[in-house]
Amino acid sequence: MSDAKPEIWFYHLERSTLEQVLPGLMEKTRERGWRALVRAADARLLDDIDERLWTYRDDSFLAHGRASGPEAARQPILLTESQENLNAAQALFIVDGSELGDTKGFERCFIIFDGRDETALTGARVRWKTLKDQGAALAYWKQSPEGRWEKAA
Template identity: 70%
Template sequence: MSGGGTEIWFYHLERSTLDQVLPELLDKTLQRGWRALVRIADPARLDEIDEHLWTWRDDSFLAHGRAGQDHAERQPILLSQTGENPNGAQALFMVDQSDMGPVEGYERCFIIFDGRDDTALNHARERWKALKGQGAHLAYWKQSDAGRWEKAA
């Protein structure tokens, strides 16, 4: 599961929420010319993120679809609960401690976790330790006091 050449970036949320951070990261991913797959374990949370991406800014939305629906392979952003990659995404986003599964074939994997939640924080630490032991290409991003993302490891 090391991911070979896949970069695995941990995003430690402390000052912002997932609803604030995820759309920004997805927007940057699309600007890069990549497609994205967002893996979400909880069906209720998947519904929330689905709705939020359509309304994340007053002047913009993020076009997306759900795995298993018509034309999933055409979607620039695909929401899924499985490890499949039907839209050929280069970026994998994992939220809510979703199962990592294989990351081969992705350029970058984003593991986003809430540092204010002890369970999520401990899960991320264990995942980091396991991936590091497997020789994965890891980076750890944390928000500064000003709210900017800074690479901490």
Template identity: 65%
Template sequence: MAETSGEVWFYHLERSTLDQVLPELLDRTLQRGWRARVRVSDDNRRRDIDERLWSWRAEAFLAHGLADEAHAERQPILLTADAANLNRSQALFIVDGSDMSLKEEFERCFIIFDGRDDAALTTARGRWKALKEAGANLAYWKQSDEGRWEKAA
């Protein structure tokens, strides 16, 4: 049996970029009434995502903060490099191959990877296999030719 506490959804990017997909998924997460944690191991990439979320749409932004800033526990979306769940989030987003512990607590984990990057694809396949062997509740989402997300597994 898996030690993870919730669903693990893989998002295979082929037509869109992380900068296009992540804000949409975060917005849906907040609409659901959940808090989110976005794990990004690279400091520069984390800063890029931070800026992107503030300017997501001309008429809107996604309220968020960085784990190393004051009041991290209050943030509806928290950008972090480690496994600490400071904002008591229900959703965990793993991007750019960042680490994930099988013992983390979440309702849903999103593993988002670029299918055009051979290393990212290999890492995602390895994670899928390990999580499947651990008995995790998995789903695999891929973009259709029209750009819609379709559940492929």
């Protein structure tokens, strides 16, 4: 793991849902050889993500576990409410506005927010400004009309 500041990428959901987008981002993360930590403050959301990662495609699944489960440190994708990086992940995913926390050791952090939710949108704008003022390496991704991701900032 790196001691350098990670890249922090904001993903602005406009045409897709978290359940549609997250498995693809997990696949790309795993293709890089990285482990992932998915952090949410809402245990029910983690339950939904847990189910989705097993069933998002008929011909595939994404192996993962919960921080409260056995062998948490060995999981390639770990779902958690905790600030701890129990699986030594290189990629951190914030999916519901939960705290970013200490980003030391991560290569990239993803802040995924629903642009159709005014509270989430406002929170993301405040977070962007705060991180920018702190000198973080930021990128902003939005969906094109066709649903592809385009870097906008």
